[in-house]
Amino acid sequence: MAERPYIVGNWKMHGTRAMLAEARAIDRAAERLIKVEVALAPPFTLIHATRKEATLIGVGAQDCHPADGGAHTGDVSAAMLKDAGAGFVILGHSERRADHGEKDADVRAKADSAIAAGLNVIACVGETEEQRDAGKAESVVAKQLKGSLPEGEGVAAKVTVAYEPVWAIGTGRTPTVEDVGAMHCSIRKVLNEFYGEEAGATIRILYGGSVKPDNAAELLAADEVGGALVGGASLTADSFLGIVVAA
Numbered sequence: 001m002a003e004r005p006y007i008v009g010n011w012k013m014h015g016t017r018a019m020l021a022e023a024r025a026i027d028r029a030a031e032r033l034i035k036v037e038v039a040l041a042p043p044f045t046l047i048h049a050t051r052k053e054a055t056l057i058g059v060g061a062q063d064c065h066p067a068d069g070g071a072h073t074g075d076v077s078a079a080m081l082k083d084a085g086a087g088f089v090i091l092g093h094s095e096r097r098a099d100h101g102e103k104d105a106d107v108r109a110k111a112d113s114a115i116a117a118g119l120n121v122i123a124c125v126g127e128t129e130e131q132r133d134a135g136k137a138e139s140v141v142a143k144q145l146k147g148s149l150p151e152g153e154g155v156a157a158k159v160t161v162a163y164e165p166v167w168a169i170g171t172g173r174t175p176t177v178e179d180v181g182a183m184h185c186s187i188r189k190v191l192n193e194f195y196g197e198e199a200g201a202t203i204r205i206l207y208g209g210s211v212k213p214d215n216a217a218e219l220l221a222a223d224e225v226g227g228a229l230v231g232g233a234s235l236t237a238d239s240f241l242g243i244v245v246a247a
């Protein structure tokens with residue numbers, strides 16, 4: 001595992017202000033758990049309040065629009081997220097790809113906009129069960145990476161990759177530790193080719209998909225795993241901190 005694992009909670013479309021108590025509890029505990037980098041991505045409506053309540057952990061968003069501003073009803077730009085207190089944005093999550101038809105090129109455009117606005121990016125990739133069964137998992141993920149990642153000088157330092165097999169998200173099922181390690185090594189190769197060995201080697205690759213306190217240590221010990229992107233188990237301080245402690 002990486003020297004300082006990065007554990008990120010994705011609250012998805014969960015949370016009203018009542019949930020800020022969980023963010024506060026996570027933030028208090030983070031003060032003791034300094035060997036782990038902890039962050040939360042609440043819904044847009046809670047970013048500003050979470051930033052104010054939680055002063056130690058990272059706070060980010062779950063999506064942004066690629067444009068700086070304009071006539072895009074219901075959308076939020078990267079600059080707005082930055083202004084609300086976000087430090088990063090999750091992009092290309094499989095739920096965005098499925099629910100909103102996001103393609104790799106959309107993810108890249110959003111990533112470019114996010115980086116220009118001063119945000120870091122967590123770029124999500126992952127295969128479906130059918131693609132894995134067909135032996136195409138690594139090629140699918142490599143294609144997503146090459147199509148979604150932002151390009152340019154110095155950009156790699158702003159990027160984290162999250163490998164999230166679609167069939168493991170919210171299902172309670174996970175790949176074997178060997179399969180996670182094999183995929184993360186394959187992702188590392190693509191990153192080294194894409195950004196060059198020196199920059200590619202520094203990018204953290206998170207595993208996401210049904211990470212829980214009782215399987216976190218095992219999954220986080222797989223080759224090239226630099227942390228975890230956690231959905232359901234990030235919704236209470238108790239279970240999320242169970243994962244942070246396991247890291």
Ligand code: PEP
Nearest residue numbers: 169170208209210231232
């Ligand atoms: C996610 O959606 O990013 C995720 C990993 O969800 P879960 O942990 O609930 O599988």
